[in-house]
Amino acid sequence: RPTDPSVFQNWRARYAVQRASPLVCPNQGLANELSILRRARELEGLEKNALAYERAIGMIKSYPHRITRESFKSDISKLPGFGGKTASKVLEYIETGSIPEAQTTLTSERYQSLSLFASIYGIGPTKARQFYDMGMRSIEDLERYYDVAPGATLKTPAELDEFMREMEAEVAFTPNGKRVRREGTVPDITVPVALALRGELDAPIPRDEVEEMRDVVMRELAELQPGCVSTIVGGYRRGKPMSNDADIVISHEDWEKGKTLIPGLCKRLCARLYQKGLVTHVMHLSGFHGYNALRTEHWDSLEKALTVFKLKPIPENPVRIHRRLDLIFALPESYWTAVIGWTGSKMFQRDLRLWAKQEKGMKFDSVALTRRHDTRRFLPKSEKEVFDILGLPWIDPTMRNA
Ligand code: GTP
Ligand code: MN
Ligand code: MN
Missing domain, CATH: 3.30.460.10 (Beta Polymerase, domain 2)
Incomplete structure (x- = not known):
């Protein structure tokens, strides 16, 4: 089912669920530079800041023309979220082809270490900052901390079990389906495993x-x-x-x-x-x-x-x-609802929930779609039906890359 043609014209709309967001947009370079700033804010725990950038990036991803000085003035500067700071970054990009702050960020030791730590599955921004504050900087520092042998690869469940015994950790899950991990008392296996396997898990x-x-x-x-x-x-x-x-x-x-x-x-x-x-x-x-x-x-x-x-x-x-x-x-x-929820993108999901709540008096999540005032639950038989119930034009999954 092709995307409703109206959403391609809809780039001014406030919610990402009203707009078409292709995987690669005409202003991808700008979106990538802004994504560095978004990531930096996120790594620093500045959630609101990060979200503001994420929204701006989402708007840019839906804009169907290349942004020039002229179209910035006539179109972009009038979009929600393109006030002072974001606008000046976009202008910098239009003038020079990059955003100086993004480039400085990329070369900073702090950003490099934080993003390296947070690239390991199971390590989020908070843990990454804690490690940095402890003086850790490199993957080798992490390996020492978690006592994972450099370059270790855990190839089989048997080897994993051995490794776990050595760590005095317990496997999070045993073949009979029982969870045996005691949170807080033994180290979580997630990070050590992700660390040992990072060379493989990093590969797309x-x-x-x-x-x-x-x-x-x-x-x-x-x-x-x-x-x-x-x-x-x-x-x-x-x-x-x-x-x-x-x-x-x-x-x-x-x-x-x-x-x-x-x-x-x-x-x-x-x-x-x-x-x-x-x-x-x-x-x-x-x-x-x-x-x-x-x-x-x-x-x-x-x-x-x-x-x-x-x-x-x-x-x-x-x-x-x-x-x-x-x-x-x-x-x-x-x-x-689960298919829609897990298809993403994160921004698309966030705005789907927001749209449902603010514009339709409904609650959307991966489990159910319900009407708030009487908690009536809808039972959609297709993905399209979810969009229909929410009063949204159909957007193909490939146009949900906000
Ligand atoms: P890559 O995996 O990096 O290629 O991209 P991705 O978009 O597939 O990311 P990911 O696998 O992390 O998540 C897929 C989608 O599922 C995203 O849109 C998330 O918002 C959503 N998602 C991830 N974790 C959860 C969760 O715990 N609950 C719900 N409801 N959604 C989740
Ligand atoms: Mn996933
Ligand atoms: Mn995924």
Whole structure:
């Protein structure tokens, strides 16, 4: 279904969900420079600042012409969020082809260390700043801190178990599906594993390998439970030629049976994939309880596993490397909201929630679409239906790169 033509004209609109945002836009260079400033603010914990940049970048991503001095004056400077500071950065870019502050940022030791630390899965801006304040600067410093041997690669679950014993850590997840990690008392395995495997996890995943991962996962799932359906979401679905991980939303074709067949399936699939050596590590596993604590009405609607996955070698592809794989299980009634929620982009999602709340009196999240005043829940049967209920023109996933 092609994107509603109106959204291409809609670049002035306030919400990212009203605009078309291609993967690569006519002002990509400018968007990239601003992204450095956004990232710097985020790493410094300046959330509001980072969000302001993110919004400005989103507006620029939807602008269909190359920004010149003239079009800046007639169009861009009138957009929401292009007051003082952001405007001056854009002008700098128009005049010189770069933003001086972005270039200085890139060369600063602090930015380099913080972004290096935060590039490790499981390390966020706060932890990155703590490490920096402790005097740490390099990956080697991190390896010493986490006691990970330089260049260590953990190839098999057996080796992982050995490594874990040495660290006196406990595996977050065992094959029988039991979580044994005691948070706060032993180190979380996420960072040490991500650190040891960083050379592999850093490598972008081409589209055909994402598809291969999905096919293997779904073949194994079919053995456990026939009739499951899936959509590859995330950056892949937005058209990225290379992804940092594979994200798959899974449900069941039968609306009624799915209600009882889906709960618990995430753990069972993980255990099977782990036993087969396909999932090598489970970084995070959440079922009903995590979600439940806050919203009883949606309980048991989403389960997710954030894992490390490795395809089996085949003659055409004898060398396989570890990849990040996210599996999200949704009840059939949550499937389309989950697909939309996990397709992203982050900005698109944020504005989808905001649009639903502020313009429609509704609440959107990956689990459900509900009307606020009477908590009536909609049960969309397609992705298009979610857009229709929210009164939004259809935007193809490849135009959701705000
Ligand atoms: P790359 O993986 O870097 O290639 O890009 P990506 O856009 O696929 O990023 P990512 O895999 O991190 O996330 C995919 C989408 O899922 C994003 O739009 C996120 O907003 C969304 N997402 C990620 N984590 C969560 C989560 O815990 N809950 C919900 N509801 N959404 C999430
Ligand atoms: Mn992804
Ligand atoms: Mn992901």
